[in-house]
Amino acid sequence: MNNSYKELIKLAIDNLKNSYAPYSKFNVSAAVLADSGKIYTGVNAENAAYPATMCAERSAIFHAVSCGERSFTAIAIVGGHDYQIKDYCAPCGVCRQVMREFSDPKEMRVILAKSTDDYREFTLEELLPESFGPEDLSKE
Numbered sequence: 480m481n482n483s484y485k486e487l488i489k490l491a492i493d494n495l496k497n498s499y500a501p502y503s504k505f506n507v508s509a510a511v512l513a514d515s516g517k518i519y520t521g522v523n524a525e526n527a528a529y530p531a532t533m534c535a536e537r538s539a540i541f542h543a544v545s546c547g548e549r550s551f552t553a554i555a556i557v558g559g560h561d562y563q564i565k566d567y568c569a570p571c572g573v574c575r576q577v578m579r580e581f582s583d584p585k586e587m588r589v590i591l592a593k594s595t596d597d598y599r600e601f602t603l604e605e606l607l608p609e610s611f612g613p614e615d616l617s618k619e
């Protein structure tokens with residue numbers, strides 16, 4: 480197993496306790512690996528005004544972007560009801576699009592984990608085919 484994925488998954492699992500999901504009770508945590516080698520975590524943060532909720536994946540990516548990062552190669556995601564990880568937790572469409580902004584979809588690995596030994600690995604391109612990204616805006 481790729482050691483950096485193991486570390487990524489471990490950090491996502493360890494930080495799941497910080498998920499704030501009093502309404503759905505569905506807790507999610509993510510850890511994203513930046514080109515710098517640093518790892519940034521994020522959790523879902525719900526809101527009494529439901530649409531103001533933020534997903535774990537975007538929390539992690541925006542955390543990293545706020546620290547100056549602009550490119551990522553992998554993200555590990557864990558989640559489940561009442562902080563229990565019983566199944567793989569796939570990223571929503573909006574989070575996939577945000578990953579697209581800051582990565583090469585052929586290279587970016589999305590790791591859906593149940594534990595550090597039990598996970599599924601996808602490229603972002605598999606999860607978001609025929610995507611629209613920053614370079615499409617600059618085409619004449």
Ligand code: THU
Nearest residue numbers: 503505507523534535569570571
């Ligand atoms: N959630 C995430 O954090 N990431 C996803 O990609 C899917 C959904 C959160 C949002 C909300 O707090 C809860 O899971 C239920 O939708």
